[in-house]
Amino acid sequence: MTTRSVVDRAIGGGALALAALAPLIFSDYWVGALLTQTLFLGIVASSLIFLSAYGGMVSLAQVALYGIAGFVLGNVVTNGNTKGLNLGWNPWLAVVLAIAVTVLVAVLFGLLASRSVGIYFLMITLTFGVIANLFFGQVTTFSGFGGISGIPAPHPIGPVDEHPNRLYYVALVVSVLVYALLRYVVRTPFGLTLQGVRDDPVRMASLGYNVVLHRTLAFAFAAVVAALAGVLFVWWNGHIDPASIDLSAMIDVLVIAVIGGLYRLEGAWLGAFVFVMLNNYSRQIDFVGPRFHTLIGLVFLAIVLVSPAGLAGIWERAQGALGLGGGAAPQPATAAEAPTRDADV
Amino acid sequence: MSRLWGRGWKLALPILGVGLVAAMAAASTFAASATPIKVAVLSDCEGAFGAFDGQDLAGVVSAMSEYAGAKPVNPNDPRKGWTGGSIGGHPVKLVGIGCSNDRADTAIKETKRLMEQLGADVMIGPLSGDESIAVANYAKQHPTKTFVDGSAGAQDTTLKVQAPNFYRFNGDGAQWNAGLGDLAHNKLGWKTAAVVADDYSFAWTSAAGFIAEFCAVGGKVTKRVFPPLNTTDYSSYAQQMPTDVDGTFVAVGGAGLIPFLKAYEQAHGPIDGKKFIGNLFWGTPGQFEQLSARVAGAYAGGAGTAGDLATKEAQKYSKRVIGKWFKTIPPFGAAAPQASSTFTFGYFINTWGLIKGLQAVKGDISGGQKKLQKVLGKVSLQTGYGPIKLDKNRQGIIPVYYQQLYTKDGKLAVKTVGYIPNVDQTFGGTFSSKTPPPGRTFPPCVKRSLPWVGKTQHPKVIP
Numbered sequence: 001m002t003t004r005s006v007v008d009r010a011i012g013g014g015a016l017a018l019a020a021l022a023p024l025i026f027s028d029y030w031v032g033a034l035l036t037q038t039l040f041l042g043i044v045a046s047s048l049i050f051l052s053a054y055g056g057m058v059s060l061a062q063v064a065l066y067g068i069a070g071f072v073l074g075n076v077v078t079n080g081n082t083k084g085l086n087l088g089w090n091p092w093l094a095v096v097l098a099i100a101v102t103v104l105v106a107v108l109f110g111l112l113a114s115r116s117v118g119i120y121f122l123m124i125t126l127t128f129g130v131i132a133n134l135f136f137g138q139v140t141t142f143s144g145f146g147g148i149s150g151i152p153a154p155h156p157i158g159p160v161d162e163h164p165n166r167l168y169y170v171a172l173v174v175s176v177l178v179y180a181l182l183r184y185v186v187r188t189p190f191g192l193t194l195q196g197v198r199d200d201p202v203r204m205a206s207l208g209y210n211v212v213l214h215r216t217l218a219f220a221f222a223a224v225v226a227a228l229a230g231v232l233f234v235w236w237n238g239h240i241d242p243a244s245i246d247l248s249a250m251i252d253v254l255v256i257a258v259i260g261g262l263y264r265l266e267g268a269w270l271g272a273f274v275f276v277m278l279n280n281y282s283r284q285i286d287f288v289g290p291r292f293h294t295l296i297g298l299v300f301l302a303i304v305l306v307s308p309a310g311l312a313g314i315w316e317r318a319q320g321a322l323g324l325g326g327g328a329a330p331q332p333a334t335a336a337e338a339p340t341r342d343a344d345v
Numbered sequence: 346m347s348r349l350w351g352r353g354w355k356l357a358l359p360i361l362g363v364g365l366v367a368a369m370a371a372a373s374t375f376a377a378s379a380t381p382i383k384v385a386v387l388s389d390c391e392g393a394f395g396a397f398d399g400q401d402l403a404g405v406v407s408a409m410s411e412y413a414g415a416k417p418v419n420p421n422d423p424r425k426g427w428t429g430g431s432i433g434g435h436p437v438k439l440v441g442i443g444c445s446n447d448r449a450d451t452a453i454k455e456t457k458r459l460m461e462q463l464g465a466d467v468m469i470g471p472l473s474g475d476e477s478i479a480v481a482n483y484a485k486q487h488p489t490k491t492f493v494d495g496s497a498g499a500q501d502t503t504l505k506v507q508a509p510n511f512y513r514f515n516g517d518g519a520q521w522n523a524g525l526g527d528l529a530h531n532k533l534g535w536k537t538a539a540v541v542a543d544d545y546s547f548a549w550t551s552a553a554g555f556i557a558e559f560c561a562v563g564g565k566v567t568k569r570v571f572p573p574l575n576t577t578d579y580s581s582y583a584q585q586m587p588t589d590v591d592g593t594f595v596a597v598g599g600a601g602l603i604p605f606l607k608a609y610e611q612a613h614g615p616i617d618g619k620k621f622i623g624n625l626f627w628g629t630p631g632q633f634e635q636l637s638a639r640v641a642g643a644y645a646g647g648a649g650t651a652g653d654l655a656t657k658e659a660q661k662y663s664k665r666v667i668g669k670w671f672k673t674i675p676p677f678g679a680a681a682p683q684a685s686s687t688f689t690f691g692y693f694i695n696t697w698g699l700i701k702g703l704q705a706v707k708g709d710i711s712g713g714q715k716k717l718q719k720v721l722g723k724v725s726l727q728t729g730y731g732p733i734k735l736d737k738n739r740q741g742i743i744p745v746y747y748q749q750l751y752t753k754d755g756k757l758a759v760k761t762v763g764y765i766p767n768v769d770q771t772f773g774g775t776f777s778s779k780t781p782p783p784g785r786t787f788p789p790c791v792k793r794s795l796p797w798v799g800k801t802q803h804p805k806v807i808p
Binding site: 028029032033081082083137138140143144146147149156159237238239240241243244267280283284289290 | 351391431441448449450451453454458461462474475478481482486487499501505506544545546559573574617662781782784785
């Protein structure tokens with residue numbers, strides 16, 4: 001084990017310990033609102049980083065997938081509302097259904113998108129996102145403009161407002177499991193093949209691998225992660241509407257991933273933390289006020305110029321400068337780079 | 346006897362002394378423990394109704410200044426809030442003004458920030474329909490906080506959600522349109538009509554009021570078109586509007602109204618004002634001035650407001666309440682003429698209702714605000730435009746006015762021509778908690794009797 005990986009693990013362990021003790025240290029608002037939001041936004045961003053770093057696919061559809069899970073859950077669990085299907089089913093069955101429907105849609109999206117790469121993949125997934133947004137905006141059977149309100153978190157997690165720590169811990173456990181699962185998957189034969197597909201799809205195809213199927217499966221797997229974030233989001237917010245998955249929300253998640261670092265899974269939660277804090281506290285500054293997106297745009301620009309690998313990249317460079325030895329990190333696969341690789345092919 | 350007096354004085358003096366000391370101690374304790382009442386306001390500073398942000402906040406700040414001893418920080422900028430003010434010795438502190446954008450998702454995020462981060466005890470707002478449904482649902486989950494509406498007029502907010510701690514002194518979109526169906530069918534002679542409305546809860550409610558009454562008196566609605574809120578190009582929707590009808594009811598509001606009318610003219614030629622009835626946006630100060638004089642003759646549904654009403658109370662409200670506390674309300678200019686806007690008046694009466702409730706409990710919001718919530722449901726207001734009281738769902742029963750657009754000195758102007766008192770949310774028994782919510786197909790076009798049909802009054806107005 002290199003010095004660098006020891007330091008990384010120590011920092012990771014420290015962050016996890018701090019997160020576990022957060023309800024004892026921070027206010028209810030910090031835990032119930034800011035940190036819980038950080039966790040589920042980190043989860044959805046991690047699904048994007050997984051696809052980007054290990055599959056070479058920068059997807060803008062992750063927010064749509066997270067929204068599909070949220071809308072399914074909202075329609076299935078609510079009862080007596082004026083919007084949605086109001087099925088009033090068991091909330092845990094609803095979670096299973098939400099994830100299953102999301103994966104099904106992801107397979108369909110994936111089959112269509114996985115034949116394209118780079119900027120074209122980005123554009124197709126953007127289209128999926130817009131379709132999902134318009135679908136829920138227009139189809140009043142499932143949502144309409146106003147969306148679905150009053151979505152409860154199941155017992156014993158909810159009521160969330162009475163027990164904010166419970167949802168926080170659920171989100172924390174899910175985050176840790178997602179992180180561990182993603183780390184595990186990228187080391188399995190499937191994950192290694194996926195990285196092969198990322199680096200040289202033609203060579204992998206000539207070796208007998210089904211490139212399209214691999215990309216589709218990776219997309220569907222990332223959808224499971226995004227769906228989990230969607231479930232946590234509606235439990236936390238109690239409400240979902242098309243604005244929750246609009247273009248602005250899609251860009252927010254991309255910004256989180258870029259700020260955190262598009263090639264390290266940890267960057268997802270780091271980026272989410274920075275995003276949530278800036279979003280929350282900048283609004284109280286008179287000068288910024290409602291111009292949060294201008295501010296986050298400037299931060300985004302600064303990150304891209306100073307450290308294209310995000311905050312995680314700054315840490316990598318700092319470690320290098322401190323002479324802490326080199327640890328292997330997955331190579332970044334940005335929308336700009338991927339077509340170059342294919343052009344080389 | 347005198348000995349008894351003497352002994353009495355000997356006894357009374359120490360008691361009096363102890364009492365005085367105790368009273369002084371209690372007073373000083375009270376002063377020290379007069380906890381502030383933390384107030385948050387949720388307005389729309391972006392989106393389709395972002396232009397009315399100043400009117401929303403002017404309504405709130407004026408009510409706080411008029412009834413709670415506060416003072417605007419800047420008489421030309423309502424967003425700066427107020428200073429001072431107290432109720433029952435408790436300072437009324439503005440902890441934050443939320444900036445929403447007509448979307449429920451944003452409204453909820455801002456509400457969470459105001460209530461949970463900034464720790465507000467009570468909230469005034471939001472502005473628009475779907476936001477209010479989401480906030481009422483949020484209120485249901487936070488029974489120890491109290492919420493009063495801003496100007497939102499979706500029916501579901503109170504009729505369906507029925508949050509016990511959400512109060513709305515303004516009417517809903519259907520109530521505001523009472524009298525228009527009767528007017529269209531029995532005065533203007535419309536037998537058939539088309540309806541175009543924004544595709545969201547408020548506009549569905551607004552259209553529902555017109556459709557229910559127009560059909561109740563025998564009219565037929567032959568086409569309903571619902572462009573999404575925040576549409577910028579209405580050409581495809583304007584094309585769908587039929588011209589073989591006697592008239593058209595327009596419930597496209599906010600930033601969409603002018604683009605829709607332009608698209609309509611491009612598709613079907615110049616607008617004939619007599620064949621149009623608009624909802625409240627056609628008469629809202631700040632909005633109607635942007636309409637072309639070509640729409641003169643058109644009627645407009647109100648919002649329980651009538652700026653030209655020739656009563657002392659109405660004129661006092663605009664000139665000596667809104668006009669007293671604010672010189673201008675940006676971006677539309679002089680404050681007093683904007684007093685009758687749905688937004689100014691809505692936020693004003695809801696804030697006033699909240700203040701009256703707080704005064705009734707002497708500012709005591711302890712015990713999960715239960716005392717406040719109990720008395721708030723019984724608060725009634727004698728507003729500049731008439732009396733308002735709440736029904737069992739904490740929804741206003743209101744006076745309704747409708748207006749007509751005309752030209753005055755070459756400019757478009759508004760005059761109030763119809764008045765119906767005491768319109769309740771059931772709309773004469775048309776709607777209940779068991780009927781479907783207003784939507785693209787509800788209410789159906791059916792004949793029925795409504796209590797105010799044929800009884801519209803014609804108020805005296807200032808020309």
